[in-house]
Amino acid sequence: MSPVTSQRSARTDAPTAAGPRLEEDFGFAIGTVFRAYAKALEAAIGDIPGGPRGYFVLSAAVQGQAGSQRSLAELLGVDRTVMTYLLDDLERVDLVERRPDPADRRNRHIVATEHGQARWEELRGPVEQAEQRTLEALPAESREALRTMLCVVAGHLTQSEQMVHACKVVEELEGPQKRASPPRRARRRSAF
Amino acid sequence: MSPVTSQRSARTDAPTAAGPRLEEDFGFAIGTVFRAYAKALEAAIGDIPGGPRGYFVLSAAVQGQAGSQRSLAELLGVDRTVMTYLLDDLERVDLVERRPDPADRRNRHIVATEHGQARWEELRGPVEQAEQRTLEALPAESREALRTMLCVVAGHLTQSEQMVHACKVVEELEGPQKRASPPRRARRRSAF
DNA sequence: TATTGTTATACTCTATAACTATA
């Protein structure tokens, strides 16, 4: 079977019931775009330790948006222990720096080094190109619209998560009423 | 530091140079939305083996779009060996079935069982809800627009990948001229 | 006592290599 024609050749069964085909499925689409962009971004950033994830930490640091390691880990959706290793690697190549927070010495404030700042500036072009190439199927205005919509959703989700966190804190302050979920182990990876 | 206020509290440094802030970054946004949707979808589909990935295989099977295991694996961005395990699990709970392709008995044609078809129908509501909840920050028309744009990009990317594959085949047919990349090992995961 | 961050360890997921069968 030729790979170019495989798209239609498998329909030997009766025409399937109504319903969204895979090409019209939101999940399939965002998964595909996500993977493609991740791959393009990874190529664009070269040797930044930790790949795209390390790049986002650097971004946050450059922009002064990286608060504590914990809040940064939550923002990026990684475990706080993973953040430790990631920062070790980024610090080792002199891209970021951990600074103890004078206000609460348990916290580490993550800041970009001068070299990190410079490296980040260098990467802006290639990263932008990676995005444009990934979205090349869309006209320029649509790309902007897509980006804006995703940012709106992401902003909302980030806030919601913070609210959930805040609520949990309040909940616990108000009294421990029969935890619905005990410490809970054995989760599953959200691999797509 | 309160989690609700942490968004701005870290800016103790000089105001950073111009440039996209993290909230305006395409990669950060799509990563966040992707993770949130993956989580919501995983909750929605319950006990389907393989999580979202298993669900997409089932979708493809139901819609008669699952050709060979290999083409399906490529479409979903997973290794063909992973696809083997995934199908083992889905077959074990009677959701899909492997059928030898009479035309080329090396290929296995993946089809949904009756139970798989029924289960998939049941899931359409919950899956739709998961999508709507994830995108709740957008008005309904925008959600449609977002989905359409992502599908356009995904469709294009899928085709491109098939082209790349086809070109590689042609290239090899035309003669092995000093492979730029030798068999190549030690890749890196595209974790975001 | 609770929280941040670190370390060690166990586990899960993934991919490489080797193999079978088909072509």
Added chain:
DNA sequence: TATAGTTATAGAGTATAACAATA
């Protein structure tokens, strides 16, 4: 010889648990 699929295994990535420092 080349490809689809399977199996075994090694490797990468992740998360749990225990700990130290600070609040």
